Amino acid sequence: MGELCEAGRGVSRDEAEAARWYRQAAEKGYAPAQYDLAVFYAVGRGVTLDAAQAITWYRRAAEQGDSLAQYNLGMRYFEGNGVGKNLVEAYQWLSLAASQKLADAENAREQLRKAMSREQIAEGKRRVSEFVQKTATAPLH
Numbered sequence: 001m002g003e004l005c006e007a008g009r010g011v012s013r014d015e016a017e018a019a020r021w022y023r024q025a026a027e028k029g030y031a032p033a034q035y036d037l038a039v040f041y042a043v044g045r046g047v048t049l050d051a052a053q054a055i056t057w058y059r060r061a062a063e064q065g066d067s068l069a070q071y072n073l074g075m076r077y078f079e080g081n082g083v084g085k086n087l088v089e090a091y092q093w094l095s096l097a098a099s100q101k102l103a104d105a106e107n108a109r110e111q112l113r114k115a116m117s118r119e120q121i122a123e124g125k126r127r128v129s130e131f132v133q134k135t136a137t138a139p140l141h
Helices: 002-007 015-027 031-043 051-063 067-079 087-098 103-114 118-136
Strands: none
Touching: 015 031, 031 051, 031 067, 051 067, 067 087, 067 103, 087 103, 087 118
16 A cells, blocks of 8 residues: 555555555565665655664665665665664675675675775675574574
């Protein structure tokens, strides 16, 4: 329903109503809605611009494997946008997105590597491995 309200398909275009529907689905754990809600907070569509909320919802979707959320979260850490700049954290999220063949994530990760020390890259790789292992053993809901 959020997508319909956002696009105005079959209903009046209403971004605030779309945000409300996205929030309902996001709070129930639906990763695509978490990502959409994060975007709304990131740009102030239908809600008040709120970088902290954007990060929260990007993270929730990213932790469920949403590649676009992983990419956006990684870029925020790379640029220090709404969070403290953290190259290792950026590397983790961009690597996870790149592993799903997201070309923008692959390119951003390569740019990021140029700004990182060998130790930071190793720590980023360790975090990726830990994340993959943790999610592989997580119980299904």
